[in-house]
Amino acid sequence: MAEIDRYLKEHAARFEDELCQWLRIASVSADGSYRDDVYTAGEWLATQFRDLGLSTQLVETDGFPVVHAASEPVPGAPTVLVYGHYDVQPPDPLEEWISPPFERTRREGNLYARGATDDKGQLFTHVKSAEAWVRCHGKLPVQLKFVVEGEEEVGSVNLGPFLKQRHQALESQLVVISDTSQFGPGQPAITYGLRGIAYYELRLKGSKQDLHSGSFGGAVSNPATVAARLLAALVDNEGRIQVPGFYDDVTPIDDNERRQLASLGFDEEAFEQQIGVTGTTGEKGYTNLERRWTRPSYDVCGLAAGYQGEGAKTVIPATATAKLSFRLVPKQDPDKITNALRDFLQSLLPPGVTMELVDFHGSAGVVVPLDSPYVAAAARAIEHGFGKRPVNIREGGSIPVVSTFHDELGVDTLLLGWGLNDDNTHGPNEKFCLADFHRGISASARLWKELADC
Amino acid sequence: MAEIDRYLKEHAARFEDELCQWLRIASVSADGSYRDDVYTAGEWLATQFRDLGLSTQLVETDGFPVVHAASEPVPGAPTVLVYGHYDVQPPDPLEEWISPPFERTRREGNLYARGATDDKGQLFTHVKSAEAWVRCHGKLPVQLKFVVEGEEEVGSVNLGPFLKQRHQALESQLVVISDTSQFGPGQPAITYGLRGIAYYELRLKGSKQDLHSGSFGGAVSNPATVAARLLAALVDNEGRIQVPGFYDDVTPIDDNERRQLASLGFDEEAFEQQIGVTGTTGEKGYTNLERRWTRPSYDVCGLAAGYQGEGAKTVIPATATAKLSFRLVPKQDPDKITNALRDFLQSLLPPGVTMELVDFHGSAGVVVPLDSPYVAAAARAIEHGFGKRPVNIREGGSIPVVSTFHDELGVDTLLLGWGLNDDNTHGPNEKFCLADFHRGISASARLWKELADC
Numbered sequence: 001m002a003e004i005d006r007y008l009k010e011h012a013a014r015f016e017d018e019l020c021q022w023l024r025i026a027s028v029s030a031d032g033s034y035r036d037d038v039y040t041a042g043e044w045l046a047t048q049f050r051d052l053g054l055s056t057q058l059v060e061t062d063g064f065p066v067v068h069a070a071s072e073p074v075p076g077a078p079t080v081l082v083y084g085h086y087d088v089q090p091p092d093p094l095e096e097w098i099s100p101p102f103e104r105t106r107r108e109g110n111l112y113a114r115g116a117t118d119d120k121g122q123l124f125t126h127v128k129s130a131e132a133w134v135r136c137h138g139k140l141p142v143q144l145k146f147v148v149e150g151e152e153e154v155g156s157v158n159l160g161p162f163l164k165q166r167h168q169a170l171e172s173q174l175v176v177i178s179d180t181s182q183f184g185p186g187q188p189a190i191t192y193g194l195r196g197i198a199y200y201e202l203r204l205k206g207s208k209q210d211l212h213s214g215s216f217g218g219a220v221s222n223p224a225t226v227a228a229r230l231l232a233a234l235v236d237n238e239g240r241i242q243v244p245g246f247y248d249d250v251t252p253i254d255d256n257e258r259r260q261l262a263s264l265g266f267d268e269e270a271f272e273q274q275i276g277v278t279g280t281t282g283e284k285g286y287t288n289l290e291r292r293w294t295r296p297s298y299d300v301c302g303l304a305a306g307y308q309g310e311g312a313k314t315v316i317p318a319t320a321t322a323k324l325s326f327r328l329v330p331k332q333d334p335d336k337i338t339n340a341l342r343d344f345l346q347s348l349l350p351p352g353v354t355m356e357l358v359d360f361h362g363s364a365g366v367v368v369p370l371d372s373p374y375v376a377a378a379a380r381a382i383e384h385g386f387g388k389r390p391v392n393i394r395e396g397g398s399i400p401v402v403s404t405f406h407d408e409l410g411v412d413t414l415l416l417g418w419g420l421n422d423d424n425t426h427g428p429n430e431k432f433c434l435a436d437f438h439r440g441i442s443a444s445a446r447l448w449k450e451l452a453d454c
Numbered sequence: 455m456a457e458i459d460r461y462l463k464e465h466a467a468r469f470e471d472e473l474c475q476w477l478r479i480a481s482v483s484a485d486g487s488y489r490d491d492v493y494t495a496g497e498w499l500a501t502q503f504r505d506l507g508l509s510t511q512l513v514e515t516d517g518f519p520v521v522h523a524a525s526e527p528v529p530g531a532p533t534v535l536v537y538g539h540y541d542v543q544p545p546d547p548l549e550e551w552i553s554p555p556f557e558r559t560r561r562e563g564n565l566y567a568r569g570a571t572d573d574k575g576q577l578f579t580h581v582k583s584a585e586a587w588v589r590c591h592g593k594l595p596v597q598l599k600f601v602v603e604g605e606e607e608v609g610s611v612n613l614g615p616f617l618k619q620r621h622q623a624l625e626s627q628l629v630v631i632s633d634t635s636q637f638g639p640g641q642p643a644i645t646y647g648l649r650g651i652a653y654y655e656l657r658l659k660g661s662k663q664d665l666h667s668g669s670f671g672g673a674v675s676n677p678a679t680v681a682a683r684l685l686a687a688l689v690d691n692e693g694r695i696q697v698p699g700f701y702d703d704v705t706p707i708d709d710n711e712r713r714q715l716a717s718l719g720f721d722e723e724a725f726e727q728q729i730g731v732t733g734t735t736g737e738k739g740y741t742n743l744e745r746r747w748t749r750p751s752y753d754v755c756g757l758a759a760g761y762q763g764e765g766a767k768t769v770i771p772a773t774a775t776a777k778l779s780f781r782l783v784p785k786q787d788p789d790k791i792t793n794a795l796r797d798f799l800q801s802l803l804p805p806g807v808t809m810e811l812v813d814f815h816g817s818a819g820v821v822v823p824l825d826s827p828y829v830a831a832a833a834r835a836i837e838h839g840f841g842k843r844p845v846n847i848r849e850g851g852s853i854p855v856v857s858t859f860h861d862e863l864g865v866d867t868l869l870l871g872w873g874l875n876d877d878n879t880h881g882p883n884e885k886f887c888l889a890d891f892h893r894g895i896s897a898s899a900r901l902w903k904e905l906a907d908c
Contacts, residue, residue: 208729219735232679310484313484
């Protein structure tokens with residue numbers, strides 16, 4: 001391992017430069033105007049794998065291709081599937097970026113760019129650790145199978161079919177994903193739970209075109225007002241989601257886990273300062289961490305209706321659109337919730353307004369077992385890379401593929417996050433701490449060795 | 455009058471061409487990028503008045519100038535103030551216009567353009583009727599004082615000061631405004647009541663920037679969700695506005711007026727077809743016409759928050775903005791309502807979200823007396839121009855200047871509308887029926903004569 005650690009130090013600057021190259025490719029999967037960039041970002045990664053001598057394919061799907069690369073089999077050692085994604089979130093709102101989202105900028109030890117931490121930067125640690133093994137020892141101590149998709153930010157709709165189709169080629173003992181956060185700066189973590197997601201676009205339509213709010217106001221249903229009514233009806237004043245049956249499959253948090261979460265010493269004041277608010281809210285009867293990690297939540301992610309320009313325009317909008325999502329906990333079924341939501345919203349619709357509910361993507365939440373030798377191996381590797389033993393945490397976000405891997409390949413996932421909670425992963429000024437980038441590479445390099453000994 | 459009627463016929467085509475010229479000037483007062491066009495539209499009109507030999511001024515204000523023109527005094531005859539506006543509503547949504555909003559197009563007997571009926575086309579009937587008198591008889595039978603402003607669509611904030619300042623020069627016995635609609639095609643009307651308006655922009659602010667809805671969802675107030683809650687809380691399921699004290703000053707409709715409105719034979723089915731809906735709603739206990747003419751109403755005119763692009767973006771928006779308006783009935787005080795609204799919204803705000811309520815403009819509703827000789831004169835003039843006696847109606851929209859004229863100059867207003875309810879005055883494809891344009895000119899020319907005899 002000493003030789004590898006030396007190699008990582010020697011090549012640290014180049015690793016950063018290469019990541020910067022990749023970040024300049026604006027691979028926004030949600031917006032068709034970036035289509036070519038998404039392809040380019042996938043090809044760029046494939047070239048990295050080919051240069052390492054990995055068997056590499058860009059596998060076409062009904063959407064963007066999957067980069068599929070594999071090192072040589074290692075008899076007697078487990079096979080590890082490393083998952084990541086080369087697509088990124090849209091950069092909006094652009095005007096709030098201090099430096100342009102696709103011209104990576106180093107500031108105060110961080111790398112600022114869309115995708116810096118989610119997920120190009122984090123995934124790249126595993127690419128570079130593989131490089132170190134190949135360059136120092138000619139091969140890896142375990143077989144790695146990389147599966148890097150270009151549609152994570154739009155629901156990974158083509159990953160399931162891909163896994164199904166390549167079921168045999170992807171046989172492995174565990175999945176490793178770095179797309180989560182540490183518990184805090186200097187406190188690495190293994191994430192054992194994720195929330196699922198159900199994301200929708202609600203489209204309401206009233207009159208055939210915008211109406212004068214004076215001549216017509218009071219006698220017609222206004223889609224914007226109806227949107228407000230429907231969206232408000234989805235949650236009560238105590239933060240309980242009102243879709244009938246929504247909580248039917250929610251497992252209540254047990255006292256053990258409550259105590260464990262409480263022992264993490266969550267700093268509410270620091271949390272508020274970090275995001276710039278003077279108070280928090282949420283479902284009654286739960287702590288901040290419990291709300292975000294173990295309870296479902298509801299958010300309106302976008303609203304659009306009528307006149308949004310400068311000044312006043314007295315119209316009754318013909319249409320209103322809302323994007324909304326539920327974060328789900330394990331055992332909640334996104335499809336069941338979609339049906340219940342559609343029925344509930346439909347029941348609230350007044351005459352003169354019709355609705356369409358577009359179901360963007362859904363995935364169940366997941367909790368992975370903590371008592372495997374792989375988890376212990378990961379803890380040792382992280383302690384090596386970060387100089388501190390990781391804590392066990394859950395995470396409020398969704399990595400739908402974790403349940404996909406479980407369902408399609410029958411394997412559990414190790415979530416080893418090198419990011420930080422204030423990395424602005426879906427907002428402006430996304431960043432990745434460069435020290436954590438290098439610690440992540442070191443932990444990853446050690447992980448292959450620790451897993452080989454399992 | 456025969457000579458005048460002949461003149462109007464002879465010059466009908468030119469009148470249309472001139473109106474088209476004026477409509478090509480995109481005088482959108484709400485949007486700063488059209489600033490120069492607003493000035494140009496005012497100057498164009500001033501040139502029309504100067505060509506008629508009227509004493510004409512473009513009077514500077516703190517906003518756009520007022521076109522002020524006057525014909526010679528006529529001893530023994532009343533002085534008539536003709537009001538109109540040369541500014542227009544924004545043309546959004548542009549993509550829904552069949553022909554471009556500022557390249558007037560004639561189709562099926564209509565002239566399509568932003569401002570065709572609101573208010574350039576309607577005002578222009580009085581300019582052309584004045585021309586006919588001047589060209590045929592060298593002078594008008596009454597003194598006309600034109601006051602045409604460029605800020606009606608943004609609240610007429612500088613008209614009050616203008617009227618106050620020119621109080622003496624504007625002395626008159628009545629105001630004539632054509633900025634309303636007929637009761638239906640072929641059924642002209644005199645409008646005796648208007649609703650007032652109070653228009654706001656509600657700005658909500660949460661975290662310092664957009665947050666990842668997975669990592670943070672459930673523990674922070676979401677401005678978009680809060681916007682929905684506040685906007686929904688403003689009205690109950692029976693259409694009653696919930697701002698405390700909102701109905702305190704609302705005069706209940708009396709049985710007499712109920713009967714009169716019922717006698718107009720309102721066609722609910724035609725109404726629904728016209729605007730393309732399969733049902734209407736509104737305050738419980740009132741008919742469609744009563745709701746729109748005699749009762750206050752509430753509408754959300756615009757919504758903007760978070761991600762509005764293609765696909766899914768899982769954010770908790772940092773801000774949310776809504777435009778909303780109340781239509782008011784006589785005696786409701788916009789300022790009183792603004793204060794009550796602000797307090798009510800503030801009382802509903804959860805921790806972690808702050809609000810700003812921008813008060814765009816407000817005006818009271820108005821009902822004008824029907825038993826004056828001027829009303830009788832107008833009815834005769836309209837019968838001459840349109841070939842049918844007008845009915846007496848109210849209108850749901852606001853012409854705030856009607857109360858301004860009452861308050862500043864002490865005169866009542868005759869609202870003589872040549873438009874139609876389906877003219878799309880604030881929406882795409884605004885139009886003006888060309889036959890009504892010419893009937894309006896004829897009625898207007900006769901009106902000056904009828905008023906001279908009062």
